[in-house]
Amino acid sequence: MGVLLLIFIVNISLGSVYIPLKQLFLAFVDGEVEKESWKSIALNYRLPKAITAIIVGSGLSISGLLMQTLFRNPLAGPYVLGISSGASLGVAILILGASLFGATAAGFAFSSWGHAIAASLGAFLVLSAVMLAAIKVRNTMSILIIGLMFGSLTASVISVLAYFSSANQLQQYLFWSFGSLGNLSWNEILVLLIIFVIGMTFVIFIIKPLNSLLLGENYAKSMGVNVKRTRNLTLIATSLLTGVITAFSGPIAFIGLAVPHLTKLLFSTSNHKVLVPAVAISGAIIMLICDSIAQLPTSEYTLPINAITSLFGAPIIIWLLIRKRKLNY
């Protein structure tokens, strides 16, 4: 928690405009700040962005943890299994297909709730499809390839949609798909936060059955666990978390896959009572670090967040695969 707080402060202090720490602090406690613009930057840009980073980091990481346990697959994660692509499809249909649905839909399309709902539905659709496939195919690698295929499928649907949409809509969608933690209004953060809390509430209720699933479905059943209900709750929680996060910050790679592994390595446990809070906090910390790196202190430019998370995540996955014999989930 202390680390989280520290990174949070570091993150807020970084940006294209240099603001002394003392002035930042004054801005938050409603004190006199030397420049009015500093206060506005701190309150309306940096603080929302840091909060978004925390929610995005924990939410995606928890989604990854849930999927790794549910699919008994150490390489599962919202991005790898095509769940993020599903969410993208939802948003793409909303933005790019808005003209097809007429003016009322168009108004809805640009509201934050519209994005959130469309993305969650898209995520749920792909996740259910992958889940159905996973019930039939037990093989770890096959499930990953199936997830990959769903990702490609949604990508092709999106490109067809893109082909028929206007330049304006296309640009709007493209910007969204780059991924970004900034640009969220306080209202949007509220929507994000509400759905995040709902999703996490589901998670708290499946901690116990998830632990018994570590022994496999048959043992879980023999210990009185309702496996079907657990699976459904996990699906809902993951779709909500991944969906709403992707809706607001774009598809963000590797966090959901890499953070649970780092946490498991660090804590050397599979107990979800430890893992759920630990993964949530580590996810928040790592996302804040990635975002801080993206700021490149005092530079004029902000790097796309996806570039940083991939830079951090991809090597971890490669390293994990190379020492796969020891890979646990």
Next chain:
Amino acid sequence: MDLKDQHIIKTSNLSIGYTSKKNVNTIAANLNIELDKGKLVCLLGKNGIGKSTLLRTLTKVQPALSGEIFINNTNLKTLNSVELAKSLSLVLTEHLPESNLSVYELVALGRQPYTNWVGNLSETDLKFIDNAFEQTNTKHLINAKYYELSDGQLQKVLIARALAQNTDIIILDEPTAHLDIHHTIETFALLKKLAKDFHKTIIVSTHEVNLALQLADILWLMTPSNFMADTTENLIENDRLDQLFESDLISFNKTLKQYTLSNSY
């Protein structure tokens, strides 16, 4: 007390098998089992005869084709999954999925039917877990990760998990399939002790016929035409054991009370 009250497991006209879209594949029909508490039961039969199907039906993993099963005089159909988990625990042959579980955590999972919604362990839970380690002689393993164990140790730990679940009945599906003869005998000796000293009703499907003949209180024999359940002595007396393997190569030697290679071999 009514006589039937003494049976921990009772089936009436039970038929087991599989139903697909149009076909009903009956594996065994009209099973009328009456099993007393505290017995070690060995389920014998050749590969593919339906031992697992019987165990899966008794544990409600798959439905019976017809007939009734009573656990402690309660119809299996009316038991919900948590109630069932409090009267019946399993040790399966399947490999555990990869995880970082420690031996202690694995055995503690046996308390799941009793713990609250987050799975906090109470004083009672801790006591049962402790007893389970005690009874299986595995206390020295508690800090190890389960994947560090040998097959023999893992089998004992899985039995400890079933014991922690504190059920009258423990069902094991070929628990010694991967074990050498030393650990096989050790496992069976442990099961015998649990039945005798702790009044557990233990049902084991196994191919260790000669060990089963020496240790089991009751044998369940599955043959293509027949299901027989009786004490070892009675089955020997009535020449039932010859029917288990319809082969010229192996026969039952009544004086040795063992299966031996046939003279014709």
